[in-house]
Amino acid sequence: xxxxxxxxxxxxxxxxxxxxxxxxxxxxxxxxxxxxxxxxxxxxxxxxxxxxxxxxxxxxxxxxxxxxxxxxxxxxxxxxxxxxxxxxxxxxxxxxxxxxxxxxxxxxxxxxxxxxxxxxxxxxxxxxxxxxxxxxxxxxxxxxxxxxxxxxxxxxxxxxxxxxxxxxxxxxxxxxxxxxxxxxxxxxxxxxxxxxxxxxxxxxxxxxxxxxxxxxxxxxxxxxxxxxxxxxxxxxxxxxxxxxxxxxxxxxxxxxx
Numbered sequence: 333x334x335x336x337x338x339x340x341x342x343x344x345x346x347x348x349x350x351x352x353x354x355x356x357x358x359x360x361x362x363x364x365x366x367x368x369x370x371x372x373x374x375x376x377x378x379x380x381x382x383x384x385x386x387x388x389x390x391x392x393x394x395x396x397x398x399x400x401x402x403x404x405x406x407x408x409x410x411x412x413x414x415x416x417x418x419x420x421x422x423x424x425x426x427x428x429x430x431x432x433x434x435x436x437x438x439x440x441x442x443x444x445x446x447x448x449x450x451x452x453x454x455x456x457x458x459x460x461x462x463x464x465x466x467x468x469x470x471x472x473x474x475x476x477x478x479x480x481x482x483x484x485x486x487x488x489x490x491x492x493x494x495x496x497x498x499x500x501x502x503x504x505x506x507x508x509x510x511x512x513x514x515x516x517x518x519x520x521x522x523x524x525x526x527x528x529x530x531x532x533x534x535x536x537x538x539x540x541x542x543x544x545x546x547x548x549x550x551x552x553x554x555x556x557x558x559x560x561x562x563x564x565x566x567x568x569x570x571x572x573x574x575x576x577x578x579x580x581x582x583x584x585x586x587x588x589x
Contacts, residue, residue: 401431408440417444435468442471454478462491469497476508485515503532510542519550537568541577548584557584 404427411420424441427434438461445454458475461467467475472495479488489512492498498505510525526543533539544559563577 397430401427401434401437404430405434405437408437412440412444417448420444421448432464433466435466438466439468439471442474451478455482462495467495467497469495469499472497473504473508476512480508480512480515483515485512488512489516503529506532510546514542514546514549519546522546523550523555534566535568537563537566537570537573537577540566540568541573541580544577544580548580553584553587557581560584 404423408420408423408427411417411423421441421444424437424444427437428441431437438457442454442457445451445457455478458467458471458478461471462475472491476488476491479485479491488508492505492509492512500506506525506529510522510529513519513522513525523543523546526539526546530536530539530543540559540563544556544563547553547556547559560577560581564574564581568574
């Protein structure tokens with residue numbers, strides 16, 4: 333009996349040794365309680381990478397710029413809703429420093445800068461965005477409008493003509509373009525654009541008076557008088573426009589006499 337027990341013990345020991353050799357040579361953990369490699373580690377050609385090492389590498393791995401920008405933008409939204417505009421501005425500037433293509437951050441930053449009276453900072457931001465080609469249509473139109481307000485009509489024309497983000501057939505674009513031509517002294521071009529705007533929006537009487545003023549500035553008094561007369565006769569809801577057109581028409585006819 334003892335001999336058989338001894339033989340059985342040696343057999344079990346030999347089996348365990350073989351299993352251990354197999355485990356060592358195949359780089360598999362001998363711990364029967366260990367979780368699968370997909371959970372605790374990553375298999376490489378050098379064996380199983382411990383879970384603790386993977387976690388350390390993850391913690392030490394650099395955070396991407398886009399991730400920092402997204403977090404900063406989210407923080408800015410929170411600051412904005414609580415009325416802390418200065419902190420919101422700081423967070424938005426950080427977001428754009430990490431990701432200049434984050435358009436919602438740029439839009440909100442411009443809005444907050446204008447809201448807080450930092451017009452020059454907003455202008456610098458718009459100018460930089462335009463030069464880098466990252467302004468959307470809304471901010472491009474705002475940039476052109478601000479240029480016009482600062483009497484930079486030639487620069488405004490370049491923006492309105494050269495931006496690929498603008499829809500040249502939309503009234504908002506045409507109106508700014510007409511105003512830019514007017515201020516730049518291109519009166520005939522402005523008159524044509526105002527006429528086109530009136531054709532698109534026949535109930536907007538300001539387009540007729542805009543055309544008439546452009547023709548007056550170009551020296552075409554008879555053409556201006558005809559447009560003022562049209563404004564008085566058309567179905568324009570604004571009485572102020574009709575009154576202005578009547579006044580200018582009377583003045584032009586008095587000059588002819």
